[in-house]
Amino acid sequence: xxxxxxxxxxGVAPGTPAIQxxxxxxxxxxxxxxxxxxxxxxRGSRMVICGPSGSGKSTLIRCINRLEIHDAGAIxxxxxxxxxxxxxxxxxxxxxxxxxxxxxxxxxxTVLQNCTLAQRWVRRRSHREASDIAMALLERVRIPEKASSxxxxxxxxxxxxxxxxxxxxxxxxxxxFDEPTSALDPEMVKEVLDTMVRLAEDGMTMICVTHExxxxxxxxxxxxxxxxxxxxxxxxxxRLFSTPAxxxxxxxxxxxxx
Amino acid sequence: MFDYHLFxxxxxxxxxxxxxxLTMVLSISxxxxxxxxxxxxxxxxxxxxKALRWSVGGYVWLFRGAPALLILLFVWNGLPxxxxxxxxxxxxxxxxxxxxxxxxxxxxLTEILRGAFAAVGKGQREGAAALGLHRWQIFILITMPQALxxxxxxxxxxxxxxxKATSLATVISLKELMTxxxxxxxxxxxxxxxxxxxxxxxxxxxxxxxxxxTRIERLLSxxxx
Numbered sequence: 001x002x003x004x005x006x007x008x009x010x011g012v013a014p015g016t017p018a019i020q021x022x023x024x025x026x027x028x029x030x031x032x033x034x035x036x037x038x039x040x041x042x043r044g045s046r047m048v049i050c051g052p053s054g055s056g057k058s059t060l061i062r063c064i065n066r067l068e069i070h071d072a073g074a075i076x077x078x079x080x081x082x083x084x085x086x087x088x089x090x091x092x093x094x095x096x097x098x099x100x101x102x103x104x105x106x107x108x109x110t111v112l113q114n115c116t117l118a119q120r121w122v123r124r125r126s127h128r129e130a131s132d133i134a135m136a137l138l139e140r141v142r143i144p145e146k147a148s149s150x151x152x153x154x155x156x157x158x159x160x161x162x163x164x165x166x167x168x169x170x171x172x173x174x175x176x177f178d179e180p181t182s183a184l185d186p187e188m189v190k191e192v193l194d195t196m197v198r199l200a201e202d203g204m205t206m207i208c209v210t211h212e213x214x215x216x217x218x219x220x221x222x223x224x225x226x227x228x229x230x231x232x233x234x235x236x237x238x239r240l241f242s243t244p245a246x247x248x249x250x251x252x253x254x255x256x257x258x
Numbered sequence: 259m260f261d262y263h264l265f266x267x268x269x270x271x272x273x274x275x276x277x278x279x280l281t282m283v284l285s286i287s288x289x290x291x292x293x294x295x296x297x298x299x300x301x302x303x304x305x306x307x308k309a310l311r312w313s314v315g316g317y318v319w320l321f322r323g324a325p326a327l328l329i330l331l332f333v334w335n336g337l338p339x340x341x342x343x344x345x346x347x348x349x350x351x352x353x354x355x356x357x358x359x360x361x362x363x364x365x366x367l368t369e370i371l372r373g374a375f376a377a378v379g380k381g382q383r384e385g386a387a388a389l390g391l392h393r394w395q396i397f398i399l400i401t402m403p404q405a406l407x408x409x410x411x412x413x414x415x416x417x418x419x420x421x422k423a424t425s426l427a428t429v430i431s432l433k434e435l436m437t438x439x440x441x442x443x444x445x446x447x448x449x450x451x452x453x454x455x456x457x458x459x460x461x462x463x464x465x466x467x468x469x470x471x472t473r474i475e476r477l478l479s480x481x482x483x
Contacts, residue, residue: 067384094390104385107481108403117399118389150481163385170389 016079018043018174018205019064024073026059026229033059034070035229041222043173046206048216048237051226052252057209060226061176064207065089065096078173094122097167101179103159105151105166111138112147115166123170130169137165141195157188161195168199175199177208213256217241225249260450268442268455277438278459280352284434285421287356292363293413299364300371301397314368321365326358327426333358334430355427355434359420366416374409375401407478414471418464435459 019041026034033056041047049057062068063075066082066089075082077092105114115134119125125133138144141161151159160180167175177196181189193215200206200219210216216223217237224234225246233245244250268274299314321329334354337344378401386396406413425436439456443449 065388067387090390090392093388096388098388100381100385100388102381104381104388106382106385106400106404108407108478109481118386118391121395121399122390152481166389 016043017041017076018045018078019207020074020076021060021064022074022076024060024063024070024075026056026063026068026070026072032229034063036073037226037229037231038073039224039231039234041174041205041207043205044203045221046200046204046208046219048220048223049207049209049226050211050213050216050223050252050256051232055226056229057226058178059229061098061178061207061209064174064176065093065098067098090122094118094170095172096174096176097170097172098176099160099163099167099178099180101183103151103156103163103183105159105163107151110148110150111143111154111162114151114162115169118166119169134165134169137168138162140168140198141165142191155188156184157191160184160188160192164192164195164199174205174207177206177210179209179211181210181212211256213241213253225252227252260454261448264446264448265451265454268452269458273438273442274435274455274459277433277435278463280433281421281424281435281459282463284352284355284359284424284427284432285417288359288363288420288424289417291356291360292367295360295364296367296371297402299368300375303368303372304375318365318368321362322369324362326362326423327429329362330355330358330426330430333361351427351430351432354430355424355432359423359427362423363416363420367413370409370412370416371405374405374412377408378404403478407475407482410471410475410478414467414474418467421463421467422460 017040019039021037021039024034024037025032035056037056037060039047049060051057059068063070063082064077070082077096080092082089082092105111106117109117112131112134115137116127116130119130119133120127123130135144135147138147141164143158143161143165146154146158146162151162154162164180180196181192184192189212193212196206196208196215197219206219208215208220220237222234223237223240224231225240225244225248226232227248233240233249235245240249241253244253299317302310303314305311334351337354338349343349382400382404383396386400391399424432424434427434428437428440431437435456439452442452446452
C-alpha cells in the first residue's frame with residue numbers, strides 16, 4: 001500500500017464520515033475551551049460553525065488537524081483516530097487543508113513557491129509537476145498573474161485566495177477554514193467567499209468557522225452554533241436561521257443581522 | 259615624523275599580510291562553528307524541555323559574563339593543567355584561541371538567534387505544519403530564512419567584534435595581526451607607521467564585511483517591503 005492510499009480519502013472505507021468528534025474536551029489551565037463537543041461531518045458535506053468569540057470555534061477546528069491537542073474525547077479523521085500514538089500526524093495534515101484568518105503565507109517565498117513548497121517536500125512531486133499543479137490551482141482561484149509576486153505585494157483578498165490555492169495543491173480531501181474573511185477589508189470578502197462557494201459546489205468536504213451567514217445559507221449542509229465550548233444547537237441552515245431552538249442562538253443571529 | 263615609505267612597506271609587506279590572514283582564518287572558523295552550535299542552542303532556547311532550556315541559559319550566562327581575556331588565558335594556561343591531553347603538540351595557540359573565542363561567540367550568537375527565531379510568528383510554523391511539513395523541514399525552510407533576515411545585521415556586528423577580539427590572542431602569543439605589529443615595533447620603535455598599517459588591515463577587513471552585509475540583507479529581504 002502506498003502512502004498515498006494510506007492517507008488519502010481513497011483508502012478509507014465508503015460510508016466512513018470524513019470527521020467524527022466524540023465528547024471532545026480541551027482546557028487551557030482553568031479555562032475550558034471545549035466541553036464535550038460531538039459532531040459528525042459526512043464526506044462531501046459542508047459544516048459551518050458560528051458563535052461568539054471565545055466560544056471555542058477556532059480551538060475546535062484547530063484540534064482537527066492537531067494544531068491544538070485535545071485533552072479528552074475522540075477525534076477521527078478519514079477513519080484514523082488522532083491520538084498521542086500517531087507519530088506521523090503529518091500524514092493526516094497533508095490530507096486536511098487549512099486556511100487561516102491571517103493567511104499565514106510565507107513572506108520570503110513567491111506565490112508560486114508558497115504553493116509548490118509542501119508539494120515538493122511532503123508529496124515529493126517534481127518541480128515541474130508541482131508548478132503545473134500550482135498554476136492550475138492559481139487559475140482556479142483566479143490569480144495566476146500573481147504567481148511570481150511576493151505575498152506582501154498582494155491585497156488581503158488575493159493573499160487569502162493564494163492561501164486557499166496553497167492548501168488545495170496538496171489534494172486534501174477535507175478543507176478547514178478558520179475565520180477566513182475576518183481579517184479582510186469588506187470589499188475583499190466577496191472574492192474569497194466566491195472562491196469558497198465554488199469549492200463547495202465541487203463537492204469538497206469543508207468545515208468553516210465564519211460569521212458570514214449569507215455564505216452559510218448558500219453552501220452549508222449543517223450549521224452549528226457554539227457557546228462556552230459547547231455546541232448549543234446544530235441544524236440545516238434553513239431551520240437554524242428561521243426557527244432557532246435556543247434563545248441564545250436567536251439573540252446571536254439577530255445581532256449578526258442588524 | 260611620519261615615515262611614509264616605512265608605512266607603505268609595512269602595509270604591503272609580508273608580516274602584516276600574514277598576520278591579517280591568520281586573523282581572518284581564525285575569525286571565519288570561529289564564526290562558522292559558532293553559527294552552527296548557536297543555531298542549535300537558539301532553537302533549543304524556546305523548547306518545552308526545561309532542563310535543555312536551563313542548560314543553554316546557564317551556558318550563555320557563563321560565557322557572556324566572563325571576560326574574553328580570562329577565557330583565553332583559562333583555555334591556554336588552565337586546560338593543560340587540567341589534563342595532559344592539552345599538553346600535546348596539537349594544542350597550539352591557534353587552536354586555543356579558536357576554542358576560547360568559539361565558546362564566547364556561541365553565547366552571543368545564541369542570544370541573537372533565539373530572538374530572531376522568536377520574531378518569526380507562530381502563524382508561520384502553523385501554516386507550514388498544516389501543510390504536513392515536518393518539524394525540521396519547517397525549521398529549515400520557513401523559520402531559518404525569515405529569522406536570518408532579522409538577525410543578519412546583528413550577526414555581522416558580532417563578526418566585526420570578533421574580528422577585532424582575535425587581537426586579544428596576542429597574550430597567548432598567537433601570531434595574528436596585532437602580535438606581528440608589536441613584533442615589528444619592538445625592533446623598529448616606529449609606532450605610528452606600524453599601528454597605521456595595522457589599522458589599514460582592520461579597516462579593510464571590516465569594510466569587506468560591511469559590503470557583504472549589504473549584499474546578504476538584500477538577498478534575504480526578498481518579498482519584504
